Amino acid sequence: MSSPKAEAVQKTGATPRIEVIERYCKGCSICAEFCPTKVLEMETFVVKVVKPEACIKCMQCELRCPDFAIKVHTE
Amino acid sequence: MAYDYEKSIRPGKLPHIWCPGCGHGIVMKGLIRAMDSCGLEKNNTALVSGIGCASRLPGYVDMCTLHTAHGRAAAFATGVKMAKPEMTVICLGGDGDGTAIGGNHFIHACRRNIDMTYVIMNNFIYGMTGGQFSPCTPTGMKASTTPYGNPDPTFDISKLAIGAGATFVARTTAFHATQIDKLIAEGIKHKGMAVIEVLDDCPTTYGRRNKFRSVVDMMKKLKENAVPVQAASKMTAEQLQGKFLTGVLYKEDKPEYIEQYAKVIAKAQGQAS
Amino acid sequence: MAKKVALLQGNEACAHGALYAGAKFFGGYPITPSTEVAEVLSIELPKVGGKFIQMEDEIAAMASIIGASLTGAKVITATSGPGVSLKQELIGYACIAEVPCVIINVMRGGPSTGMPTGPGQSDVMQARWGTHGDHAAIALVPASCQEIFTETVRAFNLAEKYRMPVQVLYDEIVGHMRERIVFPEPGELEVIDRAKPTVPPEQYKPYDTSFGDVPPLAAFGSEYRFHVTGLNKAQDGFPTTKAEYVDAEERRQISKVENEKARADIESNEEYLTEDAEVLIFAYGSTSRSARYAVNELRKEGIKAGLFRPITLWPFPEKRVALLGKQVKAIIVPEMNLGQMNLEVERVVKGTCPVISIGRVDGEPLNPGQIIAQVKEVK
Numbered sequence: 011m012s013s014p015k016a017e018a019v020q021k022t023g024a025t026p027r028i029e030v031i032e033r034y035c036k037g038c039s040i041c042a043e044f045c046p047t048k049v050l051e052m053e054t055f056v057v058k059v060v061k062p063e064a065c066i067k068c069m070q071c072e073l074r075c076p077d078f079a080i081k082v083h084t085e
Numbered sequence: 086m087a088y089d090y091e092k093s094i095r096p097g098k099l100p101h102i103w104c105p106g107c108g109h110g111i112v113m114k115g116l117i118r119a120m121d122s123c124g125l126e127k128n129n130t131a132l133v134s135g136i137g138c139a140s141r142l143p144g145y146v147d148m149c150t151l152h153t154a155h156g157r158a159a160a161f162a163t164g165v166k167m168a169k170p171e172m173t174v175i176c177l178g179g180d181g182d183g184t185a186i187g188g189n190h191f192i193h194a195c196r197r198n199i200d201m202t203y204v205i206m207n208n209f210i211y212g213m214t215g216g217q218f219s220p221c222t223p224t225g226m227k228a229s230t231t232p233y234g235n236p237d238p239t240f241d242i243s244k245l246a247i248g249a250g251a252t253f254v255a256r257t258t259a260f261h262a263t264q265i266d267k268l269i270a271e272g273i274k275h276k277g278m279a280v281i282e283v284l285d286d287c288p289t290t291y292g293r294r295n296k297f298r299s300v301v302d303m304m305k306k307l308k309e310n311a312v313p314v315q316a317a318s319k320m321t322a323e324q325l326q327g328k329f330l331t332g333v334l335y336k337e338d339k340p341e342y343i344e345q346y347a348k349v350i351a352k353a354q355g356q357a358s
Numbered sequence: 359m360a361k362k363v364a365l366l367q368g369n370e371a372c373a374h375g376a377l378y379a380g381a382k383f384f385g386g387y388p389i390t391p392s393t394e395v396a397e398v399l400s401i402e403l404p405k406v407g408g409k410f411i412q413m414e415d416e417i418a419a420m421a422s423i424i425g426a427s428l429t430g431a432k433v434i435t436a437t438s439g440p441g442v443s444l445k446q447e448l449i450g451y452a453c454i455a456e457v458p459c460v461i462i463n464v465m466r467g468g469p470s471t472g473m474p475t476g477p478g479q480s481d482v483m484q485a486r487w488g489t490h491g492d493h494a495a496i497a498l499v500p501a502s503c504q505e506i507f508t509e510t511v512r513a514f515n516l517a518e519k520y521r522m523p524v525q526v527l528y529d530e531i532v533g534h535m536r537e538r539i540v541f542p543e544p545g546e547l548e549v550i551d552r553a554k555p556t557v558p559p560e561q562y563k564p565y566d567t568s569f570g571d572v573p574p575l576a577a578f579g580s581e582y583r584f585h586v587t588g589l590n591k592a593q594d595g596f597p598t599t600k601a602e603y604v605d606a607e608e609r610r611q612i613s614k615v616e617n618e619k620a621r622a623d624i625e626s627n628e629e630y631l632t633e634d635a636e637v638l639i640f641a642y643g644s645t646s647r648s649a650r651y652a653v654n655e656l657r658k659e660g661i662k663a664g665l666f667r668p669i670t671l672w673p674f675p676e677k678r679v680a681l682l683g684k685q686v687k688a689i690i691v692p693e694m695n696l697g698q699m700n701l702e703v704e705r706v707v708k709g710t711c712p713v714i715s716i717g718r719v720d721g722e723p724l725n726p727g728q729i730i731a732q733v734k735e736v737k
Binding site for chain 3: 095098127128129131133136143144147148149150151152153154157160161162163164165166167168169171172189190192193346349350352353354
């Protein structure tokens with residue numbers, strides 16, 4: 011269940027659209043901290059998508075966001 | 086694809102009341118995925134909780150939801166299940182609610198092996214009242230009512246459930262998000278009392294007092310100390326010191342309460358049993 | 359066809375009344391002197407497809423009946439004073455969440471364990487004010503085995519009609535006494551089922567006052583989904599702290615029982631020789647049987663005594679007792695406690711006549727001689 015190792019991951023397919031519902035985000039930073047490719051960063055207690063092209067669609071951020079604030083649209 | 090949680094959440098109820106970083110939201114997502122994977126019907130599923138932070142969960146979910154009194158979820162749920170056995174009944178709550186004030190109902194629901202699933206979010210503390218120690222606060226740790234460190238021994242909820250007679254007992258953590266829904270789904274499908282203990286984080290009242298630098302720090306501890314049951318069999322007692330087991334800890338097929346009572350009805354009505 | 363007749367204990371009559379009313383679920387915990395109610399229902403409920411469960415404690419018993427009631431079943435529990443004390447929090451839950459249920463309290467003495475095998479009437483104020491917070495209460499106090507049967511049926515009717523817990527209190531004497539019971543035929547006594555919602559599921563609100571003071575209650579497991587909580591809530595059933603919602607809901611939940619129309623429907627009294635009474639005895643339960651005997655004896659001696667016997671104790675028969683207070687020289691309130699209903703009688707007569715308490719808490723019944731002596735003293 012541990013995060014995939016960033017270096018071991020091959021990026022495939024198109025860059026997903028990562029949707030952040032800012033109204034729901036409480037700034038806990040779980041998503042950013044556990045993102046294996048550092049797609050997300052915290053900015054004044056709200057998550058920002060800073061490197062969408064690095065996303066490997068592992069969905070860890072969406073799964074662990076306690077606030078229903080992140081959706082990773084892969085299609 | 087992004088998971089569609091909205092279809093299971095009551096419109097306009099988000100954002101929820103839980104603090105930043107509280108793992109209850111992660112458990113709620115896991116619960117929704119589990120209920121989806123089991124194909125549960127909204128009208129035929131009851132979510133029953135007690136009082137406390139975790140017990141607020143049913144209010145968000147678009148099912149038949151019953152937010153009861155402190156500690157009483159399992160007893161209310163037993164009434165629901167007995168009166169309408171065709172419903173899927175899931176209890177939700179925290180460690181204080183379920184094992185202190187509600188301890189008697191919890192162990193007796195396990196003893197009866199009634200066909201329910203109890204998801205117990207163990208964050209080691211009474212969060213809603215401001216961080217008093219619970220039966221699950223580790224010995225020595227700080228809570229608002231253990232300023233010198235907790236002198237009390239600790240309940241192991243999963244062992245308690247097994248000892249009391251639950252026939253499916255599993256443990257995971259708020260970090261292990263995908264395991265949450267797998268274990269809850271397995272519990273729902275299990276015929277009998279299923280207890281899924283989710284070790285959870287309360288950064289606001291537990292982490293802050295116990296020198297966790299952040300919620301991420303708490304999550305990492307949950308990750309580091311979790312040992313899958315399969316791996317544990319190859320480890321020494323020394324290696325397992327301070328760790329906890331995750332996965333399906335116990336599973337047994339035993340007569341289930343509703344089925345047993347159906348035999349009572351058959352006997353009372355003069356039918357062969 | 360001749361009616362079915364049986365010699366039954368009060369507790370057995372209660373169980374048969376529950377079955378007549380359509381009870382389908384009993385959750386209980388053993389406690390003297392109420393256990394025969396559970397024992398009979400453990401035999402009879404499964405015969406009619408109902409469910410009997412002995413829970414792990416009194417609180418769980420109360421919880422289980424509320425849970426079962428929310429699935430649409432008619433539910434009952436039976437206990438005694440210590441059990442009712444333990445149930446109080448959840449009686450309040452049934453009040454605020456408006457869940458129909460019937461609670462039988464076979465009264466013994468108290469406080470605490472008291473005298474488990476002796477009679478008492480000391481839970482009558484608890485029935486009104488036992489749980490915390492403002493709330494309405496309905497409590498019935500039958501005085502004979504036949505009346506336990508009919509009042510248990512009425513308790514279910516009132517619980518279903520007013521969507522709330524209803525308590526039936528009778529003392530150990532009536533609970534364990536055997537009397538001839540005539541079983542009413544089906545249809546002979548009115549049996550009321552709770553109002554079901556008529557709106558489409560998406561429009562349903564569990565506390566929708568556009569349907570009056572008692573909104574229809576849907577059942578879990580039907581086409582309706584809803585949320586139930588013990589928190590103060592808005593009409594949609596979800597928690598709120600908005601002052602105007604909280605205030606309106608609390609007031610409605612009391613007025614649904616205490617408005618004039620509801621009172622007229624719920625109140626039930628028996629008056630015996632009160633028309634010309636100069637001394638009134640206010641008595642309920644087994645004590646009213648001693649009081650009736652006393653009235654007859656006093657009348658033989660030319661003393662104009664009369665009996666007012668509430669069958670519905672809560673809501674209290676305020677208007678009638680106040681009127682009688684203006685008519686008589688004194689009201690005597692014999693009861694197997696130290697003056698609980700005496701306080702209530704005093705409250706409503708507002709000093710128009712003396713109100714005299716005869717209390718007894720030694721585990722012995724209040725006898726006619728005590729009442730006769732007291733009446734002669736005021737005469």
